[in-house]
Amino acid sequence: MITGFTALYIFMITAFAGFEIISRVPVILHTPLMSGSNFVHGIVLVGAMVALAQARGPLEVSVAFAGVVMAAGNAVGGYAVTERMLEMFKSREKQQKVRQ
């Protein structure tokens, strides 16, 4: 498993990758991209599900349950909003094709 300095190296490389991935983003996509990256950290759902599966006793179960509820809200809501924002870019391309 990932430990010690290996984890640090992964952390460093991933951080650079994160900068690189969005470094050339035009201003018109700032809001959709913020929403999109918000959706991506919805991956926390995976961890919350495992935490709920492993939880012992009512306290841990209820905290983990709340965790899964919140994580699902993050992932699902993030997708719904981002998809709607980007849907408009698609329709605009179509319109342009029609006009051409």
Added chain:
Amino acid sequence: MNFVVEASYFIATLLLILGLKRMSSPRTARSGIVWAGGGMVLATLATFFYPVQAYSLHPGSVGEGFSGQRLLLILLAIAVGGIPAWWSGRKVAITDMPQMVAIYNGLGGGAAAAIAAVELYSGHAYTDSLAVPVIAVAGAFIGTVAFGGSAVAFLKLQGWMRSPRFLGRQIVNSILLAVALLLGVCSIFPASSSILKIPEFWVVTLFFPACLVAGILITLPIGGADMPVIISTYNACIGLAVGFEGFVMRNPAMIILGTVVGAAGTLLTVLMARAMNRSFSQVWLSEFGDVEAAAVGDGVARTMQVMEVSDAAATMAYSEQVIIVPGYGLAVAQAQHKLWDFVQLLQKKGVKVRFAIHPVAGRMPGHMSVLMAEAGVPYDLIFDLEEINADFATTDVALVIGANDVVNPAARNDKSSPIYGMPILNADQAKQVLVIKRGAGAGFSGVQNELFFGPNTHMVFGDAQEVINKMIQSLREM
């Protein structure tokens, strides 16, 4: 972890990163979210096959894999969280999207904190090296503060909360943060609870509310205009928190994706703050509001020139070039569709119409572009600040609709102005400036605008939707 689960996580992570990459270019943006969505579904499904030490609610029964009872509980939780989120995400008006991003974002922070809480309560976090509890607590701290802050950002953008400031708030905030950090450090070393003379359980239990209140109080005094930077910062923070909890849960997908969002979100925050000419410390110490009171005092005595709606329409119909500067007021009035109808009528009369979009027009950078896209305005009519700013001087009419700070010349001339130095659209250099505005008051940020008193400026007061409707009528009658 078995091979199928590991492979699924790997593919899911790849899909999510590629999706994010595709979202950063207009041509591929739409497919990007679909790729990312596919990755998320794959990761979620794979997790049901995750080999866990499963416990049922009845003590004593232990097995490999998810127990049936927990499976139901997980599905229930996903439904409870997911269905309202889906419904609200679909229903919300485009203008209200920033606050929805804030709240969904905050939920992610809450989830990261919940994971940390479970790991700390169960003692899982303490079994390995010291690094695990340290990272668990760090992630919980960041996630919970961001959760509280995002909730405040939501309430403010929704208009349900003002920006209260109380004396000595910085001292109170510092004390609260110190308490939260102390409780955090004690949570890392369970043995230290004997020094504090409170049970270990309560150290962890008090740690979370302390972080939450700190997050709320830090965000409380920050003005609505600075909220995009705040939301973006919290987005990056929560990404980091997710990455940290991924380390605790030994889940590489969470580590990689959380860190990517942390880095990408930081870059986005910097880009936004730069576009608004605000520095991090200014935003976070909420300095904006303290200066604005002084700035509003000037210029109140002077008068604005007012123009009738029909005259404004005629002025534009008989000019050669018009540049439209849309602002948030346009979106609030839901007038972007009508505006595009009006522009098409102008185009039929042979007027060259272009849109000048300021990077921070709307409530978030790029927000106005989304609103224009929704109305069906084509790309080739929309211009960036750098692309169009030189053209204002040769333009007959600049039509400013519901925009304020982004065309305020004080940003160029007035060193005492709180927005001094911010790049603005030079609408004031057009031969004639028409401003559609609800009333004569100052804008969202509370800064008075010199442009409205300019010799070549005429104000058209009224709701943007009504004014544009009337202008369409007068154009048709011409």
